[in-house]
Every structure is written in C-alpha cells, then in structure tokens.
Amino acid sequence: MKFTVTSRGDTHSDQLCEMIKKELQLGELVFDEEAPDIVITVGGDGTLLEAFHVYAHRLEETAFVGIHTGHLGFYADWVPEEVEHLVTHIIKTPYQIVEYPLLEVVIRYRDGRASKRHLALNECTVKSTEGSLVCNVEIKGETFETFRGDGLCMSTPSGSTAYNKALGGAILHPSLASMQLSEMASINNRVYRTLGSPLVLPQHHTCLLKLLNDVSVQVTIDHFNIPNYDENVDTIQCRVAEEKVRFARFRPFPFWKRVKESFISE
Structure with missing residues (x-):
C-alpha cells in the first residue's frame, strides 16, 4: 500500500x-x-x-x-x-471506507471566459467586497427569491458544523446526500424579502445564484479564496457532486x- x-x-x-x-x-x-x-x-x-x-x-x-x-x-x-x-x-x-458527500461549484462569467468547476468538502461562500450582494436564487431552474445582503453560504452535510453553523444553519448528518444554503445578514423589510431561513436541498436539486448588481464578489471554497473573481462573475451553480470523499476508518x-x-x- x-x-x-x-x-x-x-x-x-x-x-x-x-x-x-x-x-x-x-x-x-x-x-x-x-x-x-x-x-x-x-x-x-x-x-x-x-x-x-x-x-x-x-x-x-x-x-x-x-x-x-x-x-x-x-x-x-x-x-x-x-x-x-x-x-x-x-x-x-x-x-473501512466511509464516504461523505461533496459540493460541486461551477462559476460562469459574463465576459466569455471558460467556466470553472470546483469541489468543496465544507462549503462555498459568495460575498460582496463592496456594498450588498444582490442575486436571484434559482432552484431547479425556477426563481425562488432575490437575495440582498452580505452574502450566501452553501455547505455540505459534513461542513454544516463549520461556517454554516455560525450563520445559524442546521447540523446535518454526513450520510445525507444534500446541501444547505444559509444567509449572511440578509436585508428584510417592506421592500426586500427573503425566506430568512436556511434551505436544505436534496441531491437531485441544483441551486443557481445569478448576480444582479455590478459589484465585485469574493468566492471561497473551503475558506480558500478563489482568485480573479470580480464584477464579471455571472452565475454560481451548486449541486451535490457525483464524487465523494473517502475516509479510512x-x-x-x-x-x-x-x-x-x-x-x-x-
């Protein structure tokens, strides 16, 4: 070996x-x-x-x-x-091999650059570097809400105990093939509304974040900053990955x- x-x-x-x-x-x-x-x-x-x-x-x-x-x-x-x-x-x-679900993240650009695919063991976060982040949250191709706030966090079940928990998200058992979307300081008033609660999505659902305002954003994968992501980011697509991480028990x-x-x- x-x-x-x-x-x-x-x-x-x-x-x-x-x-x-x-x-x-x-x-x-x-x-x-x-x-x-x-x-x-x-x-x-x-x-x-x-x-x-x-x-x-x-x-x-x-x-x-x-x-x-x-x-x-x-x-x-x-x-x-x-x-x-x-x-x-x-x-x-x-x-013994124990497998945990992973998160697939695909970033697409407005300027024609090739899309980038990443795998996350814990989470992917999207934050505005100036002002509020405004984006449509689409689930299975349908617009669910328009988010306004500091940012969003999409976590794996094993990553639900990390940044997701600090944002008020639920702790999920790693045997659940799912992902969880949690908000960072969302704006909720008579004009702007979001659900204001974490969402747990199953394996066969895709969540697409479509940026609506021209602000620079910082995307992180497992708290590692992804370089060169700016106002040209168009969408960030998340789903449960086909790959899994394997732990030796x-x-x-x-x-x-x-x-x-x-x-x-x-």
Missing part, C-alpha cells in the same frame, strides 16, 4: 509526521506523494482540507485519515497519544459523538 503524510507545519506535527513515515516504511508500506492509497494528515481539520484539495483529482483511489495536534476535529479524529496504535492499524488492519467514531464533544461537553 502507498501512503503519504502531511503536516500543519508546527514542530510537534512535523515530528509526528517523520515518526509515522519511518514506522510505516519499516512496515513495508511505500511512501508515494504522487499517487497515495491513503493520506495521513497531522494538524487539524484545516490540514485535512488542504490535503483534500491536493488529491481531489484522485478521490476514487485515495482515502484520508487525520490526527489532530490541537482541538478535536470533525475530520481529524485521532490524537497524538494514539499514533502508534494508528500506525499498527494501517500496517496490519484492513480499514479503523474504529467507530459516531458523528453525533463528535458534535457533542465539540460543542456541548466540557
């Missing part, structure tokens, strides 16, 4: 990476940064998000497992004290237990 290890970049994470690499090679696994069967991330959820985007072109062949060297994560669910146990599992134990770690430990338990 081929593997690679990525680090957040701090001293502790780097040391763990070197130890994991050495032990797995002693276990006759092959270190391969180009085409790994398993990617081990050391740091936190952000480290795993970065690794996901590096290997997004080979999701059918690559599985991910995360070790957190900070706070407990939703993707990085092993702690440094368990690294030897994890290494033994990777060498000796066939792992060596033990059960229920989603609702992670939610409780992250937000409720002291």
Whole structure:
C-alpha cells in the first residue's frame, strides 16, 4: 500500500509526521506523494482540507485519515497519544471506507471566459467586497427569491458544523446526500424579502445564484479564496457532486459523538 503524510507545519506535527513515515516504511508500506492509497494528515481539520484539495483529482483511489495536534476535529479524529496504535492499524488492519458527500461549484462569467468547476468538502461562500450582494436564487431552474445582503453560504452535510453553523444553519448528518444554503445578514423589510431561513436541498436539486448588481464578489471554497473573481462573475451553480470523499476508518467514531464533544461537553 502507498501512503503519504502531511503536516500543519508546527514542530510537534512535523515530528509526528517523520515518526509515522519511518514506522510505516519499516512496515513495508511505500511512501508515494504522487499517487497515495491513503493520506495521513497531522494538524487539524484545516490540514485535512488542504490535503483534500491536493488529491481531489484522485478521490476514487485515495482515502484520508487525520490526527489532530490541537482541538478535536470533525475530520481529524485521532490524537497524538494514539499514533502508534494508528500506525499498527494501517500496517496490519484492513480499514473501512466511509464516504461523505461533496459540493460541486461551477462559476460562469459574463465576459466569455471558460467556466470553472470546483469541489468543496465544507462549503462555498459568495460575498460582496463592496456594498450588498444582490442575486436571484434559482432552484431547479425556477426563481425562488432575490437575495440582498452580505452574502450566501452553501455547505455540505459534513461542513454544516463549520461556517454554516455560525450563520445559524442546521447540523446535518454526513450520510445525507444534500446541501444547505444559509444567509449572511440578509436585508428584510417592506421592500426586500427573503425566506430568512436556511434551505436544505436534496441531491437531485441544483441551486443557481445569478448576480444582479455590478459589484465585485469574493468566492471561497473551503475558506480558500478563489482568485480573479470580480464584477464579471455571472452565475454560481451548486449541486451535490457525483464524487465523494473517502475516509479510512479503523474504529467507530459516531458523528453525533463528535458534535457533542465539540460543542456541548466540557
């Protein structure tokens, strides 16, 4: 089996990476940064998000497992004290594959530039960099509402615990093939109206955001800024992607237990 290890970049994470690499090679696994069967991330959820985007072109062949060297994560669910146990599992134990839905984002332009397709593990956000964002929200080809406000966030179920939750969105179990649209400071008065509530859309629905005013917008995918998106953005289309992210599970770690430990338990 081929593997690679990525680090957040701090001293502790780097040391763990070197130890994991050495032990797995002693276990006759092959270190391969180009085409790994398993990617081990050391740091936190952000480290795993970065690794996901590096290997997004080979999701059918690559599985991910995360070790957190900070706070407990939703993707990085092993702690440094368990690294030897994890290494033994990777060498000796066939792992279970758990798949989570992803978000497909297609951006189209007014000036004839080719459209761009992205995959998001957590979310896609659209924000105005000056004034309010005004856009039509179309669902399955029909206009649902005209949004006015700071911006919109479209999240995956696994990403529902991230920025989506901070915006008042619901937490969705990752087994649900769906996406969620949440508002950022919408304008609601006698003239302008929006639903004012998060929307959960199923797998077979497409959501299209059609920009109506000539403002510069910033599009982010998993909090990574997408460069060169300006007043020429025409539409942003979101749907549940055909691809899925694959996680290597060596033990059960229920989603609702992670939610409780992250937000409720002291």
